[in-house]
Amino acid sequence: MNLKIPIFLLCLTIMACQKEIPRATSLPHSFFDLKDFFEEEQQSLSGKTKILHKKITINGKVEEQRLDSFNLNKELAAFIAADINRPSWLDKYKVDSLKDSKGVLKRLNYHSLKDNLKTKELAISYEKGIVTEIYIKKAISTMAATSFQELTYYKGKGYMNKNEQAMIFSEADAIQLEVKFLE
Numbered sequence: 001m002n003l004k005i006p007i008f009l010l011c012l013t014i015m016a017c018q019k020e021i022p023r024a025t026s027l028p029h030s031f032f033d034l035k036d037f038f039e040e041e042q043q044s045l046s047g048k049t050k051i052l053h054k055k056i057t058i059n060g061k062v063e064e065q066r067l068d069s070f071n072l073n074k075e076l077a078a079f080i081a082a083d084i085n086r087p088s089w090l091d092k093y094k095v096d097s098l099k100d101s102k103g104v105l106k107r108l109n110y111h112s113l114k115d116n117l118k119t120k121e122l123a124i125s126y127e128k129g130i131v132t133e134i135y136i137k138k139a140i141s142t143m144a145a146t147s148f149q150e151l152t153y154y155k156g157k158g159y160m161n162k163n164e165q166a167m168i169f170s171e172a173d174a175i176q177l178e179v180k181f182l183e
Contacts, residue, residue, distance in 0.1 A: 034083040051182040082119045082136045
């Protein structure tokens with residue numbers, strides 16, 4: 001008896017029964033992608049923005065600066081760090097939207113459903129389908145301190161960063177940074 005044919009058929013049967021192992025694929029973005037948005041903003045602003053006007057208020061004391069040398073990556077890092085677009089967070093945020101009478105998107109809102117998430121709220125405002133403003137609310141609380149941050153980005157114009165921090169056994173600090181992009 002020729003054993004080559006039964007062995008060949010056995011190998012074919014085994015190979016046919018094996019399940020194909022799925023390859024790792026990247027999941028599509030399910031939320032607004034802050035990282036991509038701000039990377040595009042950095043490219044758009046890098047040629048136009050020549051000066052930053054900064055107004056810093058720390059516990060009521062105001063200081064103003066005009067900077068002609070700055071790093072847009074660092075300036076916008078706080079916004080990128082608030083990105084919620086992760087597959088593991090798909091069920092951790094409630095999403096709602098506001099549309100005008102013609103069904104055009106005006107505002108997209110994300111609210112955290114879990115207390116342990118730093119980014120509590122993300123709101124994107126649109127005008128004629130284009131992002132005009134991004135608002136982010138972050139909060140962190142530990143046994144030693146609480147921190148609250150509000151970030152507002154005005155597309156192509158500048159941003160505001162409000163921070164309040166309170167350490168145990170000390171008074172709260174309030175810091176507000178207003179930045180305008182100048183040509």
